[in-house]
Amino acid sequence: VSEASLPSIADLPAAEVLPVERQCNRFEAAWKAWREGPRPSLEEHLAGVGEAARDVLLCELLHLELVYRRQRGEIPSLADYVSRFPDRERLRLVFAGPGWGKSGLLRRVPP
Amino acid sequence: MSSPGSVTIWLGQLQAGDPLAAEHLWRGYFHKLVNLAQQRLRGRPPAVADEEDVALSAFDSFCRGARQGQFPRLDDRHDLWQLLVLLTARKVCRLLRDERRLKRGGGAVRHLSALADEDAGMAEVIGAEPTPEFAAEVAEELRRRLEALGDNELRAVAVAKMEGHSNAAIAERLGVTERTVERRLGVLRKLWSEKEGDS
Numbered sequence: 001v002s003e004a005s006l007p008s009i010a011d012l013p014a015a016e017v018l019p020v021e022r023q024c025n026r027f028e029a030a031w032k033a034w035r036e037g038p039r040p041s042l043e044e045h046l047a048g049v050g051e052a053a054r055d056v057l058l059c060e061l062l063h064l065e066l067v068y069r070r071q072r073g074e075i076p077s078l079a080d081y082v083s084r085f086p087d088r089e090r091l092r093l094v095f096a097g098p099g100w101g102k103s104g105l106l107r108r109v110p111p
Numbered sequence: 112m113s114s115p116g117s118v119t120i121w122l123g124q125l126q127a128g129d130p131l132a133a134e135h136l137w138r139g140y141f142h143k144l145v146n147l148a149q150q151r152l153r154g155r156p157p158a159v160a161d162e163e164d165v166a167l168s169a170f171d172s173f174c175r176g177a178r179q180g181q182f183p184r185l186d187d188r189h190d191l192w193q194l195l196v197l198l199t200a201r202k203v204c205r206l207l208r209d210e211r212r213l214k215r216g217g218g219a220v221r222h223l224s225a226l227a228d229e230d231a232g233m234a235e236v237i238g239a240e241p242t243p244e245f246a247a248e249v250a251e252e253l254r255r256r257l258e259a260l261g262d263n264e265l266r267a268v269a270v271a272k273m274e275g276h277s278n279a280a281i282a283e284r285l286g287v288t289e290r291t292v293e294r295r296l297g298v299l300r301k302l303w304s305e306k307e308g309d310s
Contacts, residue, residue, distance in 0.1 A: 008297065009294060009297045009298060009301060010297055010300070010301055012301070014301060014302060014305035017298050017301050017302065018262075018298070018302075021262075021265070021294070021295070021298050024291065024294060025264065025291075028287060028288070028291060032286070060290075060294060063288075063290045064288060064290065064291070067288045067290065
């Protein structure tokens with residue numbers, strides 16, 4: 001399992017890069033501000049980019065969500081996502097990918 | 112560096128599995144390049160735009176960092192300095208080629224031989240030692256690219272990375288995840304590479 005298998009921002013045409021970046025920034029800002037009530041929505045932040053960029057954006061947003069959930073003491077599981085995003089293998093790659101850094105990200109592949 | 116060294120030699124040594132030799136060449140070349148660029152920037156008229164201040168600040172603090180042993184590593188896939196040096200060299204190469212073609216009275220047709228000459232041209236432009244002129248081009252290219260970003264968050268990551276800070280340190284300073292820093296570096300590399308032909 002390699003993170004290189006995940007779609008990357010480097011694979012996008014230049015015109016798609018900044019919209020993805022902006023959505024990621026909005027999503028991260030929303031998570032940083034969130035205290036209670038409805039959480040920032042992955043689905044809502046997936047809107048506003050072209051079809052080609054959606055896979056990349058989903059991976060980036062999911063990475064961010066896992067960081068912030070983990071920082072709040074949660075243990076995210078694949079089951080939280082498979083009913084919403086059918087590409088189970090891609091979800092597993094995001095969960096299992098290296099490069100998690102020191103920000104409190106999960107390293108293990110969830111059951 | 113002594114003897115014929117160049118970016119192509121660093122990269123060749125890296126590919127040949129001799130990262131230490133390549134690192135040594137890069138380090139020597141890079142220190143000279145940054146010092147020359149800094150001297151050239153200092154010789155400019157007072158800055159008229161914030162973006163120029165940002166470029167000056169990047170050079171100032173990077174030079175301080177370089178003296179303290181911080182310098183970009185060749186094996187850092189996100190290093191922006193290597194990209195900047197290569198982009199500048201390609202640009203200078205194109206300008207020289209176009210000048211020569213005009214002098215010869217050549218047309219717009221680009222021959223295959225011109226493509227084959229590009230590697231040799233790169234070695235010629237970059238040279239064994241950075242010249243003040245090339246360093247000035249690199250500094251100017253950095254200033255232009257920071258200015259063109261038009262996004263303070265991307266600019267902050269670019270400057271911090273070029274100052275030699277780690278991704279973790281940049282993330283902490285900006286209050287974002289390391290993943291965000293990595294993503295922004297990917298965005299910068301993408302934008303700078305794609306805009307190479309435009310600038």
